[in-house]
Amino acid sequence: MSLVKLTGxxxxxxxxxxxxxxxxxxxxxxxxxxxxxxGSGKSTLLRTINGLERINQGSIEVDGACVDPGQSDLRAxxxxxxxxxxxxxxxxxxxxxxxxxxAPVVVKKQSKADVRTIAEEALAKVGxxxxxxxxxxxxxxGQQQRVAIARSLAMKPRVMLCDEITSALDPExxxxxxxxxxxxxxxxxxxxxxxxxxxxxxxxxDTLVFMHKGRIAEQGAPEEVFTKPATxxxxxxxxxxxxx
Amino acid sequence: MPEFTTWDILYNLILAARxxxxxxxxxxxxxxIAGLLVLLxxxxxxxxxxxxxxxxxxxxxxxxxxxxxFIVFFAFPLMGVETTAWTAAVVALTxxxxxxxxxxxxxxxxxxxxxxxxxxxxLAMSFTEQMRYVILPQALRVAVPxxxxxxxxxxxxxxxxxxxxxxxxxxxxxxxxxxxxQPFLVYGLVGLxxxxxxxxxSVYAKRLERTLHVAR
Ligand SMILES: Nc1ncnc2c1ncn2[C@@H]1O[C@H](COP(=O)(O)OP(=O)(O)OP(=O)(O)O)[C@@H](O)[C@H]1O
Ligand SMILES: [Mg+2]
Numbered sequence: 001m002s003l004v005k006l007t008g009x010x011x012x013x014x015x016x017x018x019x020x021x022x023x024x025x026x027x028x029x030x031x032x033x034x035x036x037x038x039g040s041g042k043s044t045l046l047r048t049i050n051g052l053e054r055i056n057q058g059s060i061e062v063d064g065a066c067v068d069p070g071q072s073d074l075r076a077x078x079x080x081x082x083x084x085x086x087x088x089x090x091x092x093x094x095x096x097x098x099x100x101x102x103a104p105v106v107v108k109k110q111s112k113a114d115v116r117t118i119a120e121e122a123l124a125k126v127g128x129x130x131x132x133x134x135x136x137x138x139x140x141x142g143q144q145q146r147v148a149i150a151r152s153l154a155m156k157p158r159v160m161l162c163d164e165i166t167s168a169l170d171p172e173x174x175x176x177x178x179x180x181x182x183x184x185x186x187x188x189x190x191x192x193x194x195x196x197x198x199x200x201x202x203x204x205x206d207t208l209v210f211m212h213k214g215r216i217a218e219q220g221a222p223e224e225v226f227t228k229p230a231t232x233x234x235x236x237x238x239x240x241x242x243x244x
Numbered sequence: 245m246p247e248f249t250t251w252d253i254l255y256n257l258i259l260a261a262r263x264x265x266x267x268x269x270x271x272x273x274x275x276x277i278a279g280l281l282v283l284l285x286x287x288x289x290x291x292x293x294x295x296x297x298x299x300x301x302x303x304x305x306x307x308x309x310x311x312x313x314f315i316v317f318f319a320f321p322l323m324g325v326e327t328t329a330w331t332a333a334v335v336a337l338t339x340x341x342x343x344x345x346x347x348x349x350x351x352x353x354x355x356x357x358x359x360x361x362x363x364x365x366x367l368a369m370s371f372t373e374q375m376r377y378v379i380l381p382q383a384l385r386v387a388v389p390x391x392x393x394x395x396x397x398x399x400x401x402x403x404x405x406x407x408x409x410x411x412x413x414x415x416x417x418x419x420x421x422x423x424x425x426q427p428f429l430v431y432g433l434v435g436l437x438x439x440x441x442x443x444x445x446s447v448y449a450k451r452l453e454r455t456l457h458v459a460r
Contacts, residue, residue, distance in 0.1 A: 050366050051365075052362055052365060052366060075370070078365070078366060078367070079368045081366070082366070083363075085359060085363060087359050089357075089359035089360060089362065089363035090363075091360065091363070091364075091377075091378055091382075092382065093381045093382055093385075102367070102378075103364075103367035103368065103369060106369060106373050106377055107367065107369055107373065148363075151367070152366075152367075155367060155368070
């Protein structure tokens with residue numbers, strides 16, 4: 001059974017139909033990269049999966065928690081889905097440790113002592129065990145993004161969504177974040193990432209999903225997709241990317 | 245006709261000014277609490293609640309405070325609720341203050357970047373949890389200077405309650421003028437006393453604002 005199952009997702013902003021019927025299944029432990037041109041709907045798709053965007057039609061199922069357009073209680077879904085953003089979005093008034101501890105304490109009502117251990121483990125996993133008491137503005141972009149990953153991890157999500165999480169970083173900081181993602185993938189975390197890092201997608205992901213104009217135009221194993229694109233759009237996209 | 249020295253006048257005005265201070269503090273505290281509730285409604289995810297609170301704010305910002313005091317003072321008894329000048333003054337100023345503070349604070353809440361809402365939302369926090377732990381602590385920082393600044397408006401607003409017979413600084417000034425026939429002296433002193441109350445607050449508000457900008 002798939003962990004994430006999207007069926008017939010439609011999403012419009014006014015007259016602009018951004019997602020035109022998306023079907024996608026992600027299995028436990030699978031690492032999926034979403035690629036495609038700017039405006040093809042990658043972010044929108046990702047954001048529908050944890051209910052940041054409401055869908056007009058279709059259904060989203062994550063490990064038994066289900067949403068459809070009429071449903072308003074998204075808590076069950078969000079407990080299973082973690083998200084990391086391009087802009088990190090750390091809480092600036094809290095230290096790294098407090099950032100990581102907040103949701104488990106407030107949302108899951110776990111005891112502070114337990115959560116402290118979880119938070120220390122999560123920060124250690126992203127290589128920032130020594131930054132527990134640092135405020136976000138005392139950290140580099142790469143460190144902030146890793147705290148954001150730890151914050152998401154501490155909620156023990158079943159799947160993590162990452163939307164271009166290295167795009168706001170200086171080039172020299174990209175690798176430390178990608179290394180963390182790679183480690184998560186190796187440990188069996190289910191990941192759905194929007195990325196422009198084609199080499200990374202090729203190495204780490206087991207499935208590539210190419211989106212074009214609100215539809216999934218192609219999907220498959222990275223080597224397959226990269227070497228034998230079936231559609232001219234993908235061929236062009238790959239050409240475009242490798243040229244850069 | 246007894247003789248009033250300037251000192252007598254000032255002494256009596258200061259006694260009355262205590263009521264201006266008490267009324268201001270009460271209105272500010274009650275208005276602050278009510279304002280927080282209005283704010284929560286104003287930025288809540290429920291459209292009908294947002295609209296209702298917006299109407300509330302518009303209503304109190306779009307009518308003179310004097311009208312609001314009249315309505316509380318004269319309309320409540322018609323509905324069978326007994327009011328004294330004191331309760332009418334507190335209630336009217338509380339409503340007035342809550343509407344303005346809610347609107348000031350809404351601006352502060354909206355200055356918190358959208359990403360903060362999204363990050364906390366995707367951590368499965370409810371609206372109240374987001375407000376309590378993520379949004380308000382950040383909004384509070386920018387809210388302090390305009391809030392202190394607005395307290396000056398509340399103090400000046402209390403003058404209007406003299407119209408329904410509540411004896412605070414302005415009303416006392418009128419009464420003393422009627423007895424002494426020295427309007428320039430009396431109202432001059434009244435003005436000075438208001439200034440003595442308001443000026444430190446507005447200086448303080450400005451200083452807070454400056455330190456906030458430096459901290460950024
Ligand atoms: N909040 C919004 N309101 C209106 N239109 C939006 C909104 N968010 C996205 N869109 C539109 O939806 C379309 C898809 O946007 P989306 O952000 O999903 O693309 P993307 O594939 O993530 O692109 P990029 O690579 O630039 O991030 C675009 O045409 C965009 O203008
Ligand atoms: Mg995007």
